[in-house]
Amino acid sequence: MFQAARGTADILPSEQPYWRYVEKVIAGITGLYGYQRIDTPVFEDTGLFRRSVGEYTDIVQKEMYTFEDLGGKSMTLRPEGTAPVCRAYLEHGMQNLPQPVKLYYISPIFRYDRPQAGRYRQHYQFGAEAIGEGDPALDAEVIDMAWQLYRSLGLKDISLQLNSIGCKECRPKYLAALKEYFAGRANLCADCRTRLEKNPLRLLDCKQPTCQPVAETAPASADYLCPACQGHFTQLKKYLGLINIPFTLNHRLVRGLDYYTRTVFEVQPEEEGGQSTIGGGGRYDDLIAELGGRPTPGIGFATGIERIILNLKKQGVNVAVPPGLRVVVAFMGEKAGEEAVKLAARLRRTGISAIASAGGKSLKAQLRQANALNVPYAVIIGEDEVKAGTVTLRDMAGARQETISPDDLEERLK
C-alpha cells in the first residue's frame, strides 16, 4: 500500500475545523493591518533561495528539495516564503505602488528534515511581508500583528523574544568580536568549531550544555550596533511599549536565514518543549538589493499553521465547527424514492442543505444514518405521503413529527 511521503500528512475532515478557524482569524487580522494576499508558485529557480537565504545556512546546505526539470534547469520547492514574495515584488514592479507594499500568503513550505512532532517536510506557513519602508514603526506594527494574531486565536502564555543583529555597517565588527571571544574557548563542540568559520552568529544558540555558558556570556550584538541601528532598535522598543506589546530581550536570538538585518524576533509558548517556536521574523533591508532591485528595506513575519494548531489543541481552544447537514430525506418505495430525490434537490436550491438517502435501505437504517449524521431534521416519504401529496417532517432531537405539505418545508427548515 502507498502511504503519504515521509514527513507529509493528509489533513482529514476532522482536522479541517482547525484549519478553517486559523484561516478565518488570519483573514481578519490581515484585513485589519492592510495586507493583501499573494500566492506564488510552489517551486522557483534554485538560485533565488541560494542567494537570499544564504549559501551556508542549513536550509540551503541540506534541507532543500532541489531537482532538475526536463529543460535542465535547477528548481527548488519553496523552503521559505519571503524570497518568493520579494521576487514577485521586483518582477511586477511593485516599487511603483504606494510603499510599503504589504503582502501575505498561506502556502506550503518544503524542507528535507527529519520529521518530529510539529516538524514536517511539508508544512504550511502564514507569512506577511511589508516591503519598501524602513521605519521602526513598521517593525512594531508587524510584531503587533503577529502578537494580535496569537491573541485572536486564543493562545495564552506565549512570549516574544526580541533582538537586533545590526546591519552590514556594524555586523562585521560584531562578528569579529564574537569570533575573537569564541576562538579563545577550548571546549567548543564540533558543530560550533565549524560555525566559528562559516556562520559565527549561530554560535549563540547552540544547545550543547558545554557551549551554553560560553554563549551566555558572549558579546551581545545590541552592544555593537552602529548609531543608526541603535536608534532604530531604541525606537522600536519605545513603540512596542506604547502599544503594550510585552517582549523579552534575548541577545542570543539569531535566525537561521542570512538575509536578516536589525530586528529579529521569535514567538514561542512559555511551556517548554521541543519544536516550540510558533512564529518568527525580522527585517531584511538588504534582500531586495541582493535580488537585483534598488536598495529597499523590508520586514516580515511567518508562522507555522501546524504548530499553531498543535498549541490550540494543547490549550483546549474551542474552534467553531462548521454547520453540518440540515436534513435527510428518507423514503420507502420506488415512487417515494423519486419524490425524495426531487425534494432534496429542491431544498438545496433554496439554500437548505439536504441529501436523499440512498441505497434502498430500510427506514430504520435510513433514520439510523440520519441520527449518525446528526441532522436536526428528517423528512419521511412513503406510500401514504405519495398518495396524499404530503411529507412527514421529523424533528430528530424532539422526536416529534407531523405530516405537512412539501411547500411548507422551506419555511419550517430555515
Place this chain on the structure above:
RNA sequence: GUGGGUGUAGCCCAGAGGCCUAAGGCGUCAGGUUGUGGCCCUGAAGAACGAGGGUUCAAAUCCCUCCACCCACCCCA
C-alpha cells in the same frame, strides 16, 4: 544527519515461541416482525500481526535489514 522508543483490523488496544486458523472495546453494516433513529440485545464484515529475510519441528512473540511514527539532538515554523 546522530542517538533512543514504538509499530497487532478505520481507531484504542490484549497477546511476551506452540492453547492465535489472534481476544476485547469504539466505529461500520445488518437484524430485534409488518413505515421510524439515539439506549439496550443479537449477528456480520474487517488483521496472514509495518515490509522483507533468517533462526526453529513450531514466531505476532527471537535475530537481521528496511520502512514509518514518536522523543532528544541538529535546525526551524
